[in-house]
Amino acid sequence: MSQQNRSIQAHSRADRSPPWLVTAIMGLGGITVSLEKTAVVPLLPEYPRIFQVSSDDVSWLVTVTLLSAAVATPIVSRLADMFGKKRMLMISLALMVAGGFIAALGGSFAAAVIGRALQGSAGAVIPVGISILRDTLPQRRIAGAVSLMSASFGIGSALGLPMAGLIYQKLGWEATFWIVALFALAILAAVYFFVPESTLRTEGRFDYAGALLLSGAMTALLLAISKGGVWGWTSDVILGLFAAFTVLIALWFPLELRSGQPLVDLRTSARRPILVVNAAAVLVGFSMYANMLVTTQQLQLSRVTGFGFGLSVLAAGLTMIPSGVAMVAAAPLSARITNTFGAKTTMITGCAVMAAGYLGRTFLVSTVAGILTGAVVISVGTAMAMAAMPTIIMSNAPRRDTAAANGLNTLLRSVGTSTCSAAVATILASITLGIGGRVFPGLDAFRLIFILAGLAAAAATALCFLLPRASRHEATHPDLHSGRPGASGEDMAGDRLPxxxxxxxxxxxxxxxxxxxxxxxxxxxxxxxxxxxxxxxxxxxxxxxxxxxxxxxxxxxxxxxxxxxxxxxxxxxxxxxxxxxxxFANRLMLTGRVRRHGHPVTGALILLVPESGESPAFSAVSARGGSYELPLPAPGRYVLSVTDPSGKTHTRLVVLPSPDTVVDVELCGEPPSTALKV
The missing domain is CATH 2.60.40.10 (Immunoglobulins)
Structure with missing residues (x-):
């Protein structure tokens, strides 16, 4: 059988896949990516001995993944909109597979860093996967699928901690890389055979300049955040990185606004729903990550502190399993709230639950049960908030740009998690207590982290009240066209992909x-x-x-x-x-009448000059009845000059914030008035 025939059969099989199978594959893909991000965390204390390097060097195993994900996520998401979401999803998973085996088989620290960089480039799997679900599933199935896919980030992170410790104890450090690579390989095969390709495409050229500037800016920002505690927040290197970020992002913004096919559509991103959700994503990312970072450290802390529990790495990791299970259970709840009340309600509820969970964690520090209860509550809120974000974005972005829009949201969420990681490290190192010549983080350090994370969740809750009321066309609402003639019963039953x-x-x-x-x-x-x-x-x-x-x-x-x-x-x-x-048939015009003592003036010269002093934007001569028309320029501040046939002039400042503007001019008598008609 030829390669072409095998490809056709694979695509035909994918088009017949039931929605539950596509959802399961995408969810497992998101969990696998999240596993990769946390699989090395429990072993960070062991890697200096394994690779014979310093602890500072070992931190690059985390930092390089963060940087490669920050660079790859917006680029891969945009390429997915342009050249096929399934295609770019498979490429991301293939890089993850290659990175896992390079790190496992290379046998050196350099190979591990290279492998982790390749694995980090799979960070776009979640936003691209969400876009595939939106494009291919029946409308009424999207809410639950998106909720599960969004929560997969937290589920994988929670499960990665105990899994890594168990694998390390039984199979060695190499297995933490190649087992995750095998998971990714299995997901890659499942995507090829069972996930349909979206037919939606964004045509045009890829924004290479925008990608280069954004990649440089995000690399500088995240490197400064992640290394500030090690290199010194006021060191020349860190200050230089922050300065580089400022310069590059200042160059990137006007470039994207001028581009007809930008990497990130800033005008779409400036729409209130997307702007609010992206701002909340930074806060939610910060709040979510504190729960994952601090819980195991709190449980592993020595009993001599009086508030630690002395659990092993494996035992502390296993305590995160209830949080992962809670996030899975919260997915259908999130979908039900979204379909009934709208994603705004889901988002507000999730952020509020996170804030309440951190309030409880501030006081529930004396028992393992209390700590785990607080962690589970926060995980439920996290799942709900993260499930609502892509729904709101997809409801307000053009369908052909959903991957890019979700990719930006994922990137901003990573900024929040990186900031949280730096803040947690700084606080735990600053608020300490000494016992028997050993230094431990103080209880007040943990409480301060909980307070900061709770405030971030509370701020996100308040921010989400700025979201507009839910509308019927939200991306996850029931199929608005299922009743149209020609809709099949199988489609309405949800047994086949639309x-x-x-x-x-x-x-x-x-x-x-x-x-x-x-x-x-x-x-x-x-x-x-x-x-x-x-x-x-x-x-x-x-x-x-x-x-x-x-x-x-x-x-x-x-x-x-x-x-x-x-x-x-x-x-x-x-x-x-x-x-x-x-x-279009008619231009919008700036219109009005020129009068003297209430009588129309014919033949007056009208000039509209930008306040910046450039050449006149437009000119006209008043007609019989004193009326004039000028093509409406871009919004801004202009000087309107009127010269009557006798040579007398009248000048005034005109602000044009909206189209369909009428400016009447009285050459003598009372001061002129402006009437704005919208």
Whole structure:
């Protein structure tokens, strides 16, 4: 059988996969990536002896993974939107497999660092996997699947600690690498045979400059955060890294705003729901990681301190299993809350539960049961909050950019975890007590960490109240089109994956086909008014939207310089994208009347000059009745100059924050007034 035929059969088999199988594969993939991140943590005290290196050198096994994940996550997520989510998911898993075997078989510290760097590049598995679930599952199945996939980060981290200790004791340190690599290899094969490829694509060029600047900025930031405690927060190196981050991010922002096909769409990211969720992701990441870092340390602390329990590495790791199980159990609860009340409610509830858990942990320090109870409560809140974040993002980002949008959220979550790691290390090293010539972290150090993590969760809770009310078109709500003629009973029952989305592309055009119009937006709604998808045009005026099937849809196009237009379009079912260009008819105008003592002035010269002093943006002459029209410029501050036929002038400052503005000018008499009509 030829390679092509085998590939066709594999894709055919994947398209017939039941939703539960796709969900299980994606969830296991997320857990495997999380296992890789924590598998080395219990063995960090042993690696200096194993590799004959210093403790500072060993810390690179964690740092290099963090850095490679920060670089790879936004890049791989964007490439997934452009060239196929399944394809990039398999590449990420393949790098993870290669990294595991290089670290296990290399036999040297350098090989372990290289292997960990390759493993870290699989950090995009979770955001890409969530996007695959959104694109391929029936609508009513998405909530539970996304909840499980989001929680897999915490589940794998909780299970990685006991697993690593057990594997090390039974099979040696090499096994902690190659066993995880075997898990990744099994997931890779399952993805190839059973996960369908999403048909949604983002066309255009990859933003190499944006990727380079963002990678450099995030590397500088995370390296400074992770190494600040070792190299000194005020050392030249750390200050230089923070300065490099500031410069690179300052260059990156305007570059992304100018690009028609940016690595990260900052205009989409600035929408209130996405902006709030991304800000909350940093706080949730900080709060979540404190629970994982401190619990085992607290339980392993020597009994001579009076508040430690002296558990072994393996026993302390096993105590994290209830937290992992709690996160699995919280996934269906999160889905039910989201489908019933919306993801905003799920997010607020999850963050509030985390804050309450840390309040309890501040006082429950005298028994193992009390510590584990607090850890489980925080884990439940973490699962709920992390499940809601991708739902809100996917409901507010264009469908073809869901992987990139989720990738940015994952990256910001990593910033939170890195900051937490640095804060925990600093606090535990600063607040200590000495007993018998030995130094231990003090009880107040643990309580301070719990207070900071609780405040972060409380701040995230307050921030989430800024989210808009849930709407019917959230990504995980029941299928809004299941009742449309042609929807099969099998699809409605959820026994099969839905048919691929119908793609529509086109160009926004000026009247008379006088070129394309960039920076516009296209929104699509069903004929019952339900939002379906939206997109922002690139520098060539091109848009792409994904529709759930054939039928009649309302297309609405908007631009800050043109009167919006709408049209009802009959979309047919077709394998190739359908081309639908949208034509604007009339420009938005700045209008008004010029009068003297209440009488219209004809023939007055009107100039609109940017306040920055550049050449006049537009000019016009008042017509009969004193009326004038100027093409509406970009929002900003302008100087409006009016010169009547006798040579008298009138000048005023005009602020244009919105389109459809009317500015009337009175040349004599009372001071002129401005009327804004929106």
């Amino acid at each position: 048919k691929p989305a119908v793609r529509v592309t086109g160009v926004l055009r000026a009247p008379g086909d006088r070129g394309s119009i960039d920076r516009g937006t296209v929104s699509v709604a069903d004929v019952d008014g339900t939002p379906v998808d939206w997109d922002r045009t690139d520098e060539h005026g091109k848009y792409t939207v994904a529709l759930p099937g054939p039928g009649r849809f309302v297309f609405v196009a908007a631009h800050r310089r043109w009167l919006p237009v709408s049209e009802v379009v009959q979309v047919r079912e077709a394998p190739a994208p359908q081309e639908i260009d949208i034509h």
